Amino acid sequence: MTAVSGFFHGIANRFRALPKWVRVVLLVLLALLVYLLPILNPPLITTTGSDFGAVLFLCALYSLVALGLNVVIGYAGLLDLGYIGFFAVGAFTVGVLGSSHAKLPLLLCIPLAMVATLVSGILLGAPTLRVRGDYLAIVTLGFGEIIRLALVNTDWLSGPRGISNIPTPPSFHLFDVPHVTWQGFTAYLDLENTTDFLTFSVTDSIPYYWLALTCVIIVLFLDKLMQNSRVGRAWEATREDEDAAELMGVPTFRFKLLAFATGAAIGGLSGSLFATKQQFINPDNFTIIYSVLFVAMVVVGGQGNRWGVIVAAVLLTWAPERFRFLADARFLLFGVLLIVLSVFRPQGLLPPRRTLRAKEADQEAPDTIDAEGVARA
Amino acid sequence: MDLLIHHFWELTITGLAIGAVYALVALGYTLVYGVLRLINFAHSEVFMYGSFAAVWVLMALGAGKATGMGLVGYLVVGFIAAMATSGVVALIVEFVAYRPLRKRNSPPLIALISAIGASFTFSELMGLRDKPLKWFGLEGLQPYLGRARENLPLTLHVDTKRVFPVFNYQVTNIDLIVLGSAIVMMVILDQFVRRSRLGRGIRAVAQDAEAAALMGVNRDRVIRLTFLIGGVMAGAAAMMYLLKIGVTRYNAGFILGIKAFTAAVLGGIGNLRGALVGGFVLGVAENYGGALFGNQWKDVVAFVLLIIILLFRPTGLLGESLGKARA
Amino acid sequence: MPESTTTPEHDDAAPLPEDHAARPEGHVARPEDVDTTPDTSVDISVEEVTDLPQGKMLEVDDVTLRFGGVTALDGVSFHINTGEILGLIGPNGAGKTTCFNVMTGVYQPTSGGVRFLGEPLGRRKKFAITKLGIARTFQNIRLFHNMTALENVLVGADAHHSSGIFSALLRLPRHRAEEEEGMDRAHELLKFMGLEKRANELARNLPYGDQRRLEIARALATNPKLLCLDEPAAGFNPAEKVKLMELIQSIRQQGYTVLLIEHDMRLVMGVTDRIVVLEFGKKIAEGLPAEIRDNPAVIAAYLGVDENAS
Numbered sequence A: 001m002t003a004v005s006g007f008f009h010g011i012a013n014r015f016r017a018l019p020k021w022v023r024v025v026l027l028v029l030l031a032l033l034v035y036l037l038p039i040l041n042p043p044l045i046t047t048t049g050s051d052f053g054a055v056l057f058l059c060a061l062y063s064l065v066a067l068g069l070n071v072v073i074g075y076a077g078l079l080d081l082g083y084i085g086f087f088a089v090g091a092f093t094v095g096v097l098g099s100s101h102a103k104l105p106l107l108l109c110i111p112l113a114m115v116a117t118l119v120s121g122i123l124l125g126a127p128t129l130r131v132r133g134d135y136l137a138i139v140t141l142g143f144g145e146i147i148r149l150a151l152v153n154t155d156w157l158s159g160p161r162g163i164s165n166i167p168t169p170p171s172f173h174l175f176d177v178p179h180v181t182w183q184g185f186t187a188y189l190d191l192e193n194t195t196d197f198l199t200f201s202v203t204d205s206i207p208y209y210w211l212a213l214t215c216v217i218i219v220l221f222l223d224k225l226m227q228n229s230r231v232g233r234a235w236e237a238t239r240e241d242e243d244a245a246e247l248m249g250v251p252t253f254r255f256k257l258l259a260f261a262t263g264a265a266i267g268g269l270s271g272s273l274f275a276t277k278q279q280f281i282n283p284d285n286f287t288i289i290y291s292v293l294f295v296a297m298v299v300v301g302g303q304g305n306r307w308g309v310i311v312a313a314v315l316l317t318w319a320p321e322r323f324r325f326l327a328d329a330r331f332l333l334f335g336v337l338l339i340v341l342s343v344f345r346p347q348g349l350l351p352p353r354r355t356l357r358a359k360e361a362d363q364e365a366p367d368t369i370d371a372e373g374v375a376r377a
Numbered sequence B: 001m002d003l004l005i006h007h008f009w010e011l012t013i014t015g016l017a018i019g020a021v022y023a024l025v026a027l028g029y030t031l032v033y034g035v036l037r038l039i040n041f042a043h044s045e046v047f048m049y050g051s052f053a054a055v056w057v058l059m060a061l062g063a064g065k066a067t068g069m070g071l072v073g074y075l076v077v078g079f080i081a082a083m084a085t086s087g088v089v090a091l092i093v094e095f096v097a098y099r100p101l102r103k104r105n106s107p108p109l110i111a112l113i114s115a116i117g118a119s120f121t122f123s124e125l126m127g128l129r130d131k132p133l134k135w136f137g138l139e140g141l142q143p144y145l146g147r148a149r150e151n152l153p154l155t156l157h158v159d160t161k162r163v164f165p166v167f168n169y170q171v172t173n174i175d176l177i178v179l180g181s182a183i184v185m186m187v188i189l190d191q192f193v194r195r196s197r198l199g200r201g202i203r204a205v206a207q208d209a210e211a212a213a214l215m216g217v218n219r220d221r222v223i224r225l226t227f228l229i230g231g232v233m234a235g236a237a238a239m240m241y242l243l244k245i246g247v248t249r250y251n252a253g254f255i256l257g258i259k260a261f262t263a264a265v266l267g268g269i270g271n272l273r274g275a276l277v278g279g280f281v282l283g284v285a286e287n288y289g290g291a292l293f294g295n296q297w298k299d300v301v302a303f304v305l306l307i308i309i310l311l312f313r314p315t316g317l318l319g320e321s322l323g324k325a326r327a
Numbered sequence C: 001m002p003e004s005t006t007t008p009e010h011d012d013a014a015p016l017p018e019d020h021a022a023r024p025e026g027h028v029a030r031p032e033d034v035d036t037t038p039d040t041s042v043d044i045s046v047e048e049v050t051d052l053p054q055g056k057m058l059e060v061d062d063v064t065l066r067f068g069g070v071t072a073l074d075g076v077s078f079h080i081n082t083g084e085i086l087g088l089i090g091p092n093g094a095g096k097t098t099c100f101n102v103m104t105g106v107y108q109p110t111s112g113g114v115r116f117l118g119e120p121l122g123r124r125k126k127f128a129i130t131k132l133g134i135a136r137t138f139q140n141i142r143l144f145h146n147m148t149a150l151e152n153v154l155v156g157a158d159a160h161h162s163s164g165i166f167s168a169l170l171r172l173p174r175h176r177a178e179e180e181e182g183m184d185r186a187h188e189l190l191k192f193m194g195l196e197k198r199a200n201e202l203a204r205n206l207p208y209g210d211q212r213r214l215e216i217a218r219a220l221a222t223n224p225k226l227l228c229l230d231e232p233a234a235g236f237n238p239a240e241k242v243k244l245m246e247l248i249q250s251i252r253q254q255g256y257t258v259l260l261i262e263h264d265m266r267l268v269m270g271v272t273d274r275i276v277v278l279e280f281g282k283k284i285a286e287g288l289p290a291e292i293r294d295n296p297a298v299i300a301a302y303l304g305v306d307e308n309a310s
Helices: A002-017 A020-040 A052-075 A083-100 A106-128 A133-153 A206-227 A230-240 A242-247 A252-278 A288-301 A306-322 A330-344 A353-364 B002-006 B008-036 B043-060 B068-103 B108-127 B130-135 B139-145 B173-195 B197-207 B209-214 B219-245 B252-267 B272-293 B295-312 C096-103 C126-132 C149-160 C165-170 C173-193 C208-221 C238-253 C265-271 C289-293 C296-303
Strands: A175-183 A186-197 B162-166 B169-172 C056-067 C070-081 C085-089 C111-116 C134-136 C226-230 C257-261 C274-279 C282-287
Touching: A002 A020, A020 A052, A020 A175, A020 A206, A052 A083, A052 A206, A052 A230, A052 A252, A052 A288, A052 A306, A083 A106, A083 A133, A083 A252, A083 A288, A106 A133, A106 A252, A106 B295, A133 A288, A133 B108, A133 B252, A133 B295, A186 A206, A206 A230, A206 A252, A206 A306, A206 C165, A230 A242, A230 A252, A230 C149, A230 C165, A230 C173, A242 A252, A242 C126, A288 A306, A288 A330, A288 B108, A330 B068, A330 B108, B002 B008, B002 B272, B008 B043, B008 B169, B008 B173, B008 B197, B008 B219, B008 B252, B008 B272, B043 B068, B043 B108, B043 B219, B043 B252, B068 B108, B068 B219, B108 B252, B169 B173, B173 B197, B173 B219, B173 B272, B197 B209, B197 B219, B209 B219, B252 B272, B252 B295, B272 B295, C056 C096, C056 C257, C070 C085, C070 C096, C070 C111, C070 C257, C085 C096, C085 C238, C085 C265, C096 C226, C096 C257, C126 C134, C126 C149, C134 C208, C149 C173, C149 C208, C165 C173, C173 C208, C208 C226, C208 C238, C238 C257, C238 C265, C265 C289, C274 C289, C274 C296, C282 C289, C282 C296
Parallel strands: C070 C282, C085 C257, C085 C274, C134 C226, C226 C257
Antiparallel strands: A175 A186, B162 B169, C056 C070, C056 C111, C274 C282
16 A cells, blocks of 8 residues: 555655646646546546546545545644535525526536635634534534425425426537547547537536536635635644644634634535536535545545645546446445555555655654654664 | 413323433434544434334234234344444444544544435435336345335234323323333443443543543444443334334434434433433424424424534533443 | 652643643654754844833732632732843742733733833733734644745734734735734744744644744744743753743844743753742742842742642
8 A cells, every 4th residue: 555655755755856838738638637627538547337527526526525624624623514504505595596486507606605604614614613522523514404304394495396497507519629539459430429618518528527626626726825824824833733823823713713614615515516517507516425435535535645645636526437337335344445545544645645654754764863852663 | 372381291101202212312313423423424323224124023923913022022033133224334444434444543524424414325225115126036035124215014013002191191101112122222221331331431431532442442342332332222222213103214314313313412411311201202292393383393492402412512411421420 | 959850740730722742752853853953143033022112011919810719829929121031930720821811811900000112901802912012932832733834823823913814815915914924933943943944844743842932933923022932941851941041132133132941950040031920919029130049939939739639
């Protein structure tokens, strides 16, 4: 396992050593490849039983969720077990504003949904972030369920039947993109099977995937900007030693609230995307089991490592689709995975930079006495 | 409001009955938290397995309608089956999900993650019943084990008999059985923790594990014992739950677990008497809330109560303390 | 004269968790030990510090602090003048760190109060007090262990920054200016402490002495007017203590006022202008070092206490 993450970090290091323009070009090419995945339909990766585009959409969507939750759990160290609540607020705000009580265009609904979710994050966080860590987990769990129950029981918001006819993003038509089909390992352009660029409809998941992927890229960008700033430092300091951080002038409560609100907003964005793709949402889609799934993604990926959580999100979404026999036992496997990881690899698949730096530094300086006062052989 | 006033006694007494179930399950949460500072998410599954054990055993014995001594016999068997199974499952959970972490000195967040994983693993295992049966060619057993994700009813049927009235509510025999067994279990536990050597050991470890170890208390054994006791209590609660509700399923533990945890926090986590008080308060509050706002909001009452308590009185009604001499 | 070699005892003000052990004997030097001599020619003063009026900077007014049945501080009163180095000494459990905790907002006094530059501290939160101008180090080192030395100091420098998440996301001019200012100050402070070459190492991998100095650098990064040092020389050998004395004096020369808790009498006598002595939560003496050294009550307090009580 260390070999795997070592491999990735080796690549990352060599990558960082390249001149800037080379890095930019490589990244652009990589991005292009990722955008074209559902078109290319590579033989070993594609999911034969289900719509590859739809699966990729879900991968991108859950990557977004994982990034948002990573801010809360990974950066600020707050255990949130009710993230599905934010997801639901986002989705149902879009539903209410775009379908059941008004007919606002989607591009207006999404920012409004993010604002609504952000507000709910602050409303939840303000009283509860003062509470002890393990209690916070339970309170957020309760919050997630309260949201769902409120939605089921309040007809004005949703009712048990949910909301349908959710608006799609605006469509226009520029050209058709033909898909690639494979016979064995030879590729053929299939001119019958095309994707309109850019039409959003129920029949084709791929434009939705592109939309979600674009959001992921934007959030990744912003995440990096956040981390390399006073905000990121404050979160890390708070996480390391909250009292000492506060004594060094960090208004820890405000930053914890900020982490919560940021995570909430990203959750709201994800929920909105989910709503517009599904076109029909129902409170049953937003059960607690998803909160746990999201937490699993962050922990499995390596809390605090934005790439790690994306890898975990993609893996945990794609694998049950690719290997269909896993699907039925999906949650059982998640449970087992969580236990096994907690015992054998608590730092996750790709531990965050700080844990890795610490490990490297320890290996380089074998005969120092570390903070615990223990001589390291 | 009328509903509440008219049915006040019914709501109160049935509330106490279901509250007794919450209370017994809450004991498990509070004990483990007191000793390990860990929220044992998998405790809800410990409860659930107990309920299934009772159903299966009674089904195997051909229990149906029963009265008198037969009824007592079946009840005893049911209770024992549930309590034994829950106890064993609790020990398994401790061994698989928590002990390895203790050995590695894992941070509490990781322990919580493992707890969640354990909860899912065990409930999904139960919910997966069909597949393994097919794999092992045991389809014949299916009628007995029930289908994977549906309700499994208790075959033992107790004629609800009105025993005596309290104001305008006729207390039933089921209410009495439930409340009675709960009180018995609580008294036994109370005496055990206060008087026995092992009970003292639990209180010592809860207060200061290192000092306790220095005094010769075997921490691992105390922890196992704690899980066992919690499990046994949950098993008893499972049988009581079956008597009241009549069915069980693979995720029956989930909502009940959250409510029981709420009860534990309500009373003061780590405080055994608090767990009992919390359970009863929650059961009754839930009923009142349902009468006031409509039955579909009953579950929300539990969550809202939890949040309010955590915000305004996090130490709970009776204050936290497994270590202090109030059992 | 009472003289004690430092064996750091328990923090006499319980709740702050996460105490890391002080350096034990037998510290193994790293093979490629980097030169970490402080460069005290670097100017680390800040405007507000050099423009302060003379007079009382901090006043502790009859502060009493009770926890449950314990009276940790009992009617303690003293003051610190601008620009002086005040020593706070006393046997184990006297209440010295508790005093620090009251001054920095960790505890609210049961009665009495603290005034800083004339203003009562009131119920201010800890970070607000830091922004007012009081900074501290800890008896048992509390660095951010998984962050680099530079990052630790940057967190301190952020104390007086105000750019928030939007500035950061949009990389507004204010954010960029503050980042640059923070970097400059951090580098100056690290150079002052002699830690420049170790800037990118994780705090937990620094040698013990460097960790102590890093904590001081981090505190200074918050632009304090008053710097409170809690046993900064714990675990140091005599040569290192001499260097520390020089360091403290240069810090004062840069304009900072210093409050020092220490056990090593030679260090205290050598570096402080005045001394306040606590015992069992009460002030038993106050005055110039020479007066304190000969004060019978002080001598009794130290000699009368069992060496092994901690």
